Amino acid sequence: MNINTLTKAQLEMKKFGEINRLNESEPESRPHRNPDEEILSWQLQTVKYEKNDITKTKTLFLSENSHFCSKSFEELEPINLCDMKVPMIHEGKYLVCQVKGKPYSVIGLATPSPYFGVHTLIEDLNGDIEELAMYNFRHKVDDVNWLPLGTILIIKEPWLRYGSQSKTASLRVDSPSDVIFVDPIDNEVLEKIGATKWHDSKLSKNAEVWQKEANECFKKGKYEMALKLYDRAIRFNPELSVLHSNKSLTCLRIGAFYDAYEAAKIGLEKGGNREKALYRMGQAAYDMREWQNAANHFAAILLESEKHEPQFEVADYVGPIEIANIPGKGRGIIASEDIKEGTLLVVSKAFSTSLCQDFLSLLGTIQSFKKQGATADQLLQVTQIMKNLQLNPQLGKEIYDLYAGDLEQNVDIPFGVIDAARVQQISACNTFGTTDVGENSESIDKIRLFVLPSYFNHSCIANGKREFFHDVMVVHATADIKKGEEIFVPYINLTYDFLERKKKLDFWKFTCTCALCELDANDENCLKRNEMVKKYVKFANGSYNLYSIIDQGEALLKKIRETYVNRNELKIVLVQFLDTLYAAYYDTGNKLKCAKILEEIISLMDNPLKYTEKIKTKYLDLAHCYLSLRNNRGYKEMLQKAMKLSFCADMEHFKAIYPMIGRQLSVM
Numbered sequence: 001m002n003i004n005t006l007t008k009a010q011l012e013m014k015k016f017g018e019i020n021r022l023n024e025s026e027p028e029s030r031p032h033r034n035p036d037e038e039i040l041s042w043q044l045q046t047v048k049y050e051k052n053d054i055t056k057t058k059t060l061f062l063s064e065n066s067h068f069c070s071k072s073f074e075e076l077e078p079i080n081l082c083d084m085k086v087p088m089i090h091e092g093k094y095l096v097c098q099v100k101g102k103p104y105s106v107i108g109l110a111t112p113s114p115y116f117g118v119h120t121l122i123e124d125l126n127g128d129i130e131e132l133a134m135y136n137f138r139h140k141v142d143d144v145n146w147l148p149l150g151t152i153l154i155i156k157e158p159w160l161r162y163g164s165q166s167k168t169a170s171l172r173v174d175s176p177s178d179v180i181f182v183d184p185i186d187n188e189v190l191e192k193i194g195a196t197k198w199h200d201s202k203l204s205k206n207a208e209v210w211q212k213e214a215n216e217c218f219k220k221g222k223y224e225m226a227l228k229l230y231d232r233a234i235r236f237n238p239e240l241s242v243l244h245s246n247k248s249l250t251c252l253r254i255g256a257f258y259d260a261y262e263a264a265k266i267g268l269e270k271g272g273n274r275e276k277a278l279y280r281m282g283q284a285a286y287d288m289r290e291w292q293n294a295a296n297h298f299a300a301i302l303l304e305s306e307k308h309e310p311q312f313e314v315a316d317y318v319g320p321i322e323i324a325n326i327p328g329k330g331r332g333i334i335a336s337e338d339i340k341e342g343t344l345l346v347v348s349k350a351f352s353t354s355l356c357q358d359f360l361s362l363l364g365t366i367q368s369f370k371k372q373g374a375t376a377d378q379l380l381q382v383t384q385i386m387k388n389l390q391l392n393p394q395l396g397k398e399i400y401d402l403y404a405g406d407l408e409q410n411v412d413i414p415f416g417v418i419d420a421a422r423v424q425q426i427s428a429c430n431t432f433g434t435t436d437v438g439e440n441s442e443s444i445d446k447i448r449l450f451v452l453p454s455y456f457n458h459s460c461i462a463n464g465k466r467e468f469f470h471d472v473m474v475v476h477a478t479a480d481i482k483k484g485e486e487i488f489v490p491y492i493n494l495t496y497d498f499l500e501r502k503k504k505l506d507f508w509k510f511t512c513t514c515a516l517c518e519l520d521a522n523d524e525n526c527l528k529r530n531e532m533v534k535k536y537v538k539f540a541n542g543s544y545n546l547y548s549i550i551d552q553g554e555a556l557l558k559k560i561r562e563t564y565v566n567r568n569e570l571k572i573v574l575v576q577f578l579d580t581l582y583a584a585y586y587d588t589g590n591k592l593k594c595a596k597i598l599e600e601i602i603s604l605m606d607n608p609l610k611y612t613e614k615i616k617t618k619y620l621d622l623a624h625c626y627l628s629l630r631n632n633r634g635y636k637e638m639l640q641k642a643m644k645l646s647f648c649a650d651m652e653h654f655k656a657i658y659p660m661i662g663r664q665l666s667v668m
């Protein structure tokens with residue numbers, strides 16, 4: 001290809017390829033940088049950006065390899081920049097440094113999902129200067145204030161490599177557990193790392209001064225800063241109970257639940273307010289998923305105080321199921337006893353959620369580089385998981401046990417260590433786009449990671465069904481299941497045809513062998529049928545003539561029926577087609593015809609697929625039709641069926657959890 005015809009993105013990819021090769025070359029001594037020149041040029045660049053109001057977030061390509069240090073700080077030896085090589089991971093070493101350049105944010109484009117990060121300039125103990133890229137530390141892309149100038153860092157096993165934009169060396173950190181932040185007032189640590197010259201002797205040694213500052217930060221919602229300052233105050237006066245109590249509340253606000261629990265407990269031991277401490281411990285235990293422990297604390301408050309009602313939320317529930325090894329599928333979930341259709345199997349609160357309000361228009365850049373799953377919501381999910389793990393390292397084991405794609409399973413990751421590449425894989429393999437019950441099924445805008453439900457394998461014809469109520473997943477049995485049988489949930493929407501289903505499932509790298517996929521794979525009419533429907537849908541969408549849509553639809557319906565003559569079950573495409581035709585008849589007001597079509601759809605789907613969201617609404621549509629046709633018995637019967645398929649005990653329950661249906665019922 002002529003170089004002139006290459007697009008900007010292609011050129012960048014080409015350059016990226018060259019730099020990748022460079023990063024596989026033999027390590028050489030790190031090129032020296034002139035500290036004064038580097039700092040000056042960094043400052044000039046920052047001024048230029050600010051003056052021209054250029055976005056301070058840059059996008060760059062990242063190589064797929066990643067590194068994390070599994071050793072504790074005590075096991076490492078110091079190293080300085082002048083003794084480093086490039087490209088090289090300096091295993092067994094740590095680098096002490098201080099932030100010297102105003103950071104700017106970056107989005108690193110990597111597979112399977114991108115990383116948020118910041119770029120800055122650091123100085124080591126000898127005064128040497130290097131660039132540093134730190135990924136996965138914060139959730140918000142444009143937030144760089146957490147890394148102010150002068151911050152003292154210890155980087156475990158520093159990784160010096162050639163950057164993706166230029167051939168200059170820079171340090172890269174992917175896993176937040178590879179950096180230790182040092183308080184400039186903490187002489188003990190500074191002495192240990194030989195950095196007493198950075199000790200800030202002008203700072204007060206009075207705990208109450210720091211308590212006051214921490215309280216101010218807390219009031220302004222700057223919780224991370226508040227936490228740092230409470231810790232500083234505690235260093236100067238560990239006996240002051242209120243410091244621990246305030247620290248506990250701050251930890252709750254940022255989601256560090258185990259620390260919140262410990263701090264409240266210490267506050268209580270040191271004579272702090274009992275009710276507050278019990279409440280905070282209860283809240284923290286709830287978030288630690290220690291349901292009974294949480295309930296005990298709330299009950300204690302209730303017993304001891306008449307003033308407050310305890311706050312109730314759902315607890316996780318595990319029905320008669322267990323995790324087991326399934327040949328050819330890794331692990332899966334099986335029934336631990338005979339299960340009846342409709343049984344509640346799991347209630348699970350999400351471990352983390354990518355919140356749609358965190359989407360920034362800027363993240364559109366990521367979507368344009370989208371590969372499989374490399375979407376902005378994946379990125380948010382990955383940073384959320386890492387944040388949760390960083391704040392609650394106790395949760396590491398259950399997360400690292402989850403399926404991680406091609407990465408080796410059952411590796412030992414030490415407590416508190418974050419393996420960024422693994423988290424990325426876990427997020428890609430186990431998070432699913434979810435639609436809350438009662439929401440429009442088109443609005444899939446949140447992805448969430450659940451722990452136990454991640455062990456369900458997929459089947460299009462499943463015997464389990466999951467539903468989402470905000471960050472809670474509920475799974476029910478949709479068929480009778482025998483003890484020892486595997487329980488599946490569908491990962492994808494069944495309105496997709498065979499090829500589309502196959503394509504979607506390729507993302508999880510397996511081929512579904514359920515009855516529907518087997519039938520479709522061996523059905524010589526499958527592709528022809530799908531093509532006919534696609535062509536018709538295109539025509540119907542582009543036509544305003546209802547009667548011509550119906551005429552052509554009826555003609556095609558005949559042909560579709562013919563393609564199914566040798567097949568007696570799971571005629572999904574016929575169902576989809578009837579549904580399209582139903583919509584056209586609905587617009588003509590022909591209720592009798594509508595009822596007939598809906599009756600056929602329902603009879604064709606009288607198998608576990610009747611639980612799919614779309615079919616459930618067909619029962620309601622039919623109820624609607626029967627009502628117009630003054631068939632009251634039929635109306636009540638269909639409502640009862642829709643309610644049963646929603647796993648609801650009675651009509652009030654049905655309306656409460658499906659407000660959309662409730663509204664629909666009220667206009668019937």
Ligand SMILES: C[S@@+](CC[C@H](N)C(=O)[O-])C[C@H]1O[C@@H](n2cnc3c(N)ncnc32)[C@H](O)[C@@H]1O
Pocket residue numbers: 328329330331332402403429430454455456457458459508509510511512513
């Ligand atoms: C969310 S995990 C499910 C739990 C996983 N099997 C484990 O061992 O932890 C998704 C992965 O499970 C496997 N899987 C799920 N359904 C499968 C199926 N029907 N056949 C084969 N493998 C399947 C695929 O490797 C997929 O990427």
